[in-house]
Amino acid sequence: MSRTIVRAGAIAIAAIALLAVSALAFEWPADAGKFRYGFGTPRDGFLRGIEFGSNDGLALAADDGEMTFSAVGASLPGGYPLPGGSLIAVAHPADMMTIYAGLRPDSVSSYLKNVRKGDILGRSSSAGASRGATFYAFDARERRFINPLILMPTLIDDKPPVIRSVSLSMEGAETRLDQSKAVRQGSYYFLIDAYDSSPAGEASSPFDLRVLIDGSERERVVYDAAWASAGKANLFGGASRGEDSYLAGDGRIRLGPYSLSRGRVVISVAVSDYASNKREQTYSITVQ
Amino acid sequence: MGEVKGRRIAFSVLAVIVVILLYFFVFAEPLSPELSAIPKWKIDIAVGPGTAFDSADSASLAFAAGDRYGYYSFDGTVAFVAEIPGGAPVSDASYLYRASAAGSAGFMLKKPDDRTIAAIDAAYPFYTSGRLFSAQNDGTGVSAYDERGRKLWTYAFPCQLSAFSAGESLVVGGTVDGWLEGISPDGGRAFSFAPGGSRLPVILGLDVSRSGNWIAAVSGIDRQRLVVLGRGGTDFRVSSHRYLESDYREPVRVIVMDDERHVLYRRPDGIGVWSVDGSVDGLLPVKADDFDAAIDEATGVAYLSARRGNKSEIVAFRLPDTLLGRISLPDNCEYIRFSGSSAFVGGRTWLARFDFVEE
Numbered sequence: 001m002s003r004t005i006v007r008a009g010a011i012a013i014a015a016i017a018l019l020a021v022s023a024l025a026f027e028w029p030a031d032a033g034k035f036r037y038g039f040g041t042p043r044d045g046f047l048r049g050i051e052f053g054s055n056d057g058l059a060l061a062a063d064d065g066e067m068t069f070s071a072v073g074a075s076l077p078g079g080y081p082l083p084g085g086s087l088i089a090v091a092h093p094a095d096m097m098t099i100y101a102g103l104r105p106d107s108v109s110s111y112l113k114n115v116r117k118g119d120i121l122g123r124s125s126s127a128g129a130s131r132g133a134t135f136y137a138f139d140a141r142e143r144r145f146i147n148p149l150i151l152m153p154t155l156i157d158d159k160p161p162v163i164r165s166v167s168l169s170m171e172g173a174e175t176r177l178d179q180s181k182a183v184r185q186g187s188y189y190f191l192i193d194a195y196d197s198s199p200a201g202e203a204s205s206p207f208d209l210r211v212l213i214d215g216s217e218r219e220r221v222v223y224d225a226a227w228a229s230a231g232k233a234n235l236f237g238g239a240s241r242g243e244d245s246y247l248a249g250d251g252r253i254r255l256g257p258y259s260l261s262r263g264r265v266v267i268s269v270a271v272s273d274y275a276s277n278k279r280e281q282t283y284s285i286t287v288q
Numbered sequence: 289m290g291e292v293k294g295r296r297i298a299f300s301v302l303a304v305i306v307v308i309l310l311y312f313f314v315f316a317e318p319l320s321p322e323l324s325a326i327p328k329w330k331i332d333i334a335v336g337p338g339t340a341f342d343s344a345d346s347a348s349l350a351f352a353a354g355d356r357y358g359y360y361s362f363d364g365t366v367a368f369v370a371e372i373p374g375g376a377p378v379s380d381a382s383y384l385y386r387a388s389a390a391g392s393a394g395f396m397l398k399k400p401d402d403r404t405i406a407a408i409d410a411a412y413p414f415y416t417s418g419r420l421f422s423a424q425n426d427g428t429g430v431s432a433y434d435e436r437g438r439k440l441w442t443y444a445f446p447c448q449l450s451a452f453s454a455g456e457s458l459v460v461g462g463t464v465d466g467w468l469e470g471i472s473p474d475g476g477r478a479f480s481f482a483p484g485g486s487r488l489p490v491i492l493g494l495d496v497s498r499s500g501n502w503i504a505a506v507s508g509i510d511r512q513r514l515v516v517l518g519r520g521g522t523d524f525r526v527s528s529h530r531y532l533e534s535d536y537r538e539p540v541r542v543i544v545m546d547d548e549r550h551v552l553y554r555r556p557d558g559i560g561v562w563s564v565d566g567s568v569d570g571l572l573p574v575k576a577d578d579f580d581a582a583i584d585e586a587t588g589v590a591y592l593s594a595r596r597g598n599k600s601e602i603v604a605f606r607l608p609d610t611l612l613g614r615i616s617l618p619d620n621c622e623y624i625r626f627s628g629s630s631a632f633v634g635g636r637t638w639l640a641r642f643d644f645v646e647e
Contacts, residue, residue, distance in 0.1 A: 043425070044411060044425050045424060045426070047426070048428070049426075066488060066509075067537055068464065068488050068509055069450050069464050069490050069492070069538070070537060070538055071450065071539050075414065076449070076450065076539050077451070077493060077539050077540075077541045077542075077578065078416055078452035078453040078494070078495070079414045079416040079421075079452065080414065080416070080430070081423045081427075082427065083412055083423065083426065083427050087427060087448060087450070087464070089448070089450070089464040089490065097447075097464065099464060101448065110538065113537065131425065138447050138465065140489075143447070143465065144446065145447070229446075230476070230477045231442075231443040231444055231445075231469075231471065231476065231477050233444035
């Protein structure tokens, strides 16, 4: 079963890597130094793009394409709000779309039709806005968001992610693994609080997360894609998970449940960022 | 020779007279009665409580203009007017008041008489067709609530919405990648449909009929299309469509009229009138960036509120496209609604009512 999942994951990653190559790597749509939150960061839900800081930076077209939609104002004609006051969609070759949300409404270049890489599309939200301008990469053929990091020029990053805590959760009771050496036998969810520092210094999401129990990989998620089917939000291209089950209410990552049998159990959590910097925490506990 | 020529001229004149007479007698149409707008009342409004009236009375009408919102009645009695930056979501049955408690990001759902119904934990609540919804903060999802503020369902779309509409039994979202997805009353997917037929897919505007049996959408770029879907058993099928001359890349207003037969849509040369079965293809010569429409079921007269820049006007017409008259509104008019043959208009500091009367 786990081999099948790993194989499916590998195929999905390969497919997305192929897409990245065929999509002719995008340019950063804003100053990469203002990249605040990455794909997967809990921002009242799983962030499906990259959020930039404010300070009135320019938002640029990530690639050549054609603007298919631009809206500014508080809402669409049917009343649906436009969070951030603006929305732009640009169609690119190979069925790729880039979507820009939350640009300052009075700055949006809605007159553009054909867009060249680097064209100014608008300015990011003014300082003080609750949410900065957000950039999304969307594969219209597969109808899923792609982690923009896969499509962008790589950033220099030598800082590994941080694992704040790993807890076991059963029926609402939590046990932090760094504060306890023994738990009762049973089926547990793992609640993982991990982040990777973004260029702007915020707690952003990691790219790859693995859980090993007694040296055996029990779970691996790669922050590569997010999609929806029949009204349900799903995450990741390989071992897909429902967003509701993956993100706990406080933003921690929830995996499992895993059955822990009596005896000594070694639990390892390994987290990597997109530049392959890795952090691993190992806990040894007694299951009674 | 000259006599023959004179006869021919006389015959031609006679023929023209006969044709004109025939036109009037054979193709005669009764003249429509003249439509007059009779002012009923105009009031100045200011932030604060007004005269309390029974909120159980269905006569409470919601009002919103810029940052101001409130309630009034048909006779011009104001229940209250309040002001909050950005305004407040408001419907005839309830409104949302932003909770100001520290750490609270939600809203209080209130009745027009200020009684609290429930707390709503949502960042972007809004009303459509009198129903309460909230949008997900990245624009890819919607949640529906009942009249008591209880969340009924949440639906996630594959990407950002570019159009949205709700009927009594159907909610439809249109996406920036060119799909329509319908949501059934239980929150499940009712249908999914890509109109296609254009070089670049996108949904620019849509509307669902009140019954939920018809959906009209403007979609695509190069060429743009108007597509009407009709309910057929448990699914929706294309009932009619036409290609358009427009090249919009922004939201486009589309309205399925309450007669469940006609569709109005924005065109560069006016407002297009189309019938759901494709048998009518007309044009109202009213240029508008945005508009709304209603029918007075008692008289069959339809009313249009059209906005272009900061100019607004009300246009009366008979479906499909017989113009009856139009009234320009002041530049500071931000609020227009119709009820039967009455029009209510207003701005931040005033409200007025006038009734259309056929004479």
